[in-house]
């Protein structure tokens with residue numbers, strides 16, 4: 001992993017994703033998360049302060065060691081224990097049916113093999129568990145889609161593999177029986193990166 005991805009990008013993402021707009025989405029998504037929890041694409045730990053009291057244990061995975069360095073201070077200040085693992089969610093080492101909740105915030109866009117990662121999330125989730133997500137992805141508007149397709153090759157380079165054009169709901173429905181999703185353009189973001197899929201999926 002190069003200097004840009006390991007050192008510069010984590011700082012850039014931490015700065016750009018720590019505002020109140022993002023915090024509001026984090027807080028509302030995480031309000032119902034409970035029990036034994038897995039967060040994929042933990043990044044710099046910006047979700048930590050928003051986890052509710054019902055969380056008994058938190059395991060977090062992310063393959064970028066530069067993210068983990070920035071997350072250290074937030075982890076140290078956390079009221080509950082956190083198991084941090086430096087790995088990709090395409091190959092999780094956890095047993096089947098382990099977690100009550102799995103969380104992903106703006107991460108599914110960046111995982112190279114998204115199908116593999118979704119299968120893994122499904123596998124480690126308990127039969128009664130729920131997958132909480134908020135992701136940006138493919139817009140329903142043709143004029144926006146055209147630019148999402150054109151700019152994704154550039155976005156993948158500057159944002160470490162991030163795709164602007166993934167049809168998140170379709171992808172989730174391949175693996176989860178129940179997908180409740182709220183789709184909208186986020187205020188203050190360009191439409192190519194601001195079409196959000198927020199919801200909960202179950203087996």
Ligand SMILES: C[S@@+](CC[C@H](N)C(=O)[O-])C[C@H]1O[C@@H](n2cnc3c(N)ncnc32)[C@H](O)[C@@H]1O
Nearest residue numbers: 041042043046062064088089105106107110111
């Ligand atoms: C845009 S950042 C979002 C970080 C964090 N979820 C947040 O909400 O602030 C995308 C994150 O996905 C992580 N990521 C990329 N590929 C991944 C993979 N294969 N498995 C898990 N996380 C991955 C990146 O390292 C980065 O931390």
